[in-house]
Amino acid sequence: MNNHTPGPWHAATADEWRTASGEHAQFGRFDISAGSNDPAAENYYRIASVSNVNNSGQNQMNAKLIAAAPDLLLALREIADDYADRFDMDSPSTNPGMKYVVRQAREAIAKATGRAA
Numbered sequence: 001m002n003n004h005t006p007g008p009w010h011a012a013t014a015d016e017w018r019t020a021s022g023e024h025a026q027f028g029r030f031d032i033s034a035g036s037n038d039p040a041a042e043n044y045y046r047i048a049s050v051s052n053v054n055n056s057g058q059n060q061m062n063a064k065l066i067a068a069a070p071d072l073l074l075a076l077r078e079i080a081d082d083y084a085d086r087f088d089m090d091s092p093s094t095n096p097g098m099k100y101v102v103r104q105a106r107e108a109i110a111k112a113t114g115r116a117a
Contacts, residue, residue, distance in 0.1 A: 007070030
């Protein structure tokens with residue numbers, strides 16, 4: 001069960017929204033949304049905003065990374081589960097690198113979900 005807003009999430013600038021929807025967004029930020037990425041749409045839900053007052057490309061990349069979070073979490077869960085199903089993580093014969101990757105994945109998932117690894 002997910003405790004976050006289901007994806008997909010979108011990241012867009014006010015310029016993109018201004019073109020699509022008129023005067024509905026503010027300049028100087030990137031908004032991350034679920035449902036529609038159009039603030040005028042009925043199914044629009046803003047999740048977060050990333051300030052862009054200094055007009056930095058890094059801010060746009062931060063917004064895109066946040067918007068990709070549900071997809072990344074799902075992929076990481078699937079990879080960790082697949083590896084753990086294929087290889088005995090308690091066996092001394094299992095490659096230590098494989099164990100490390102699964103452990104790191106589980107820790108990242110725990111960080112993202114607020115649960116213990």
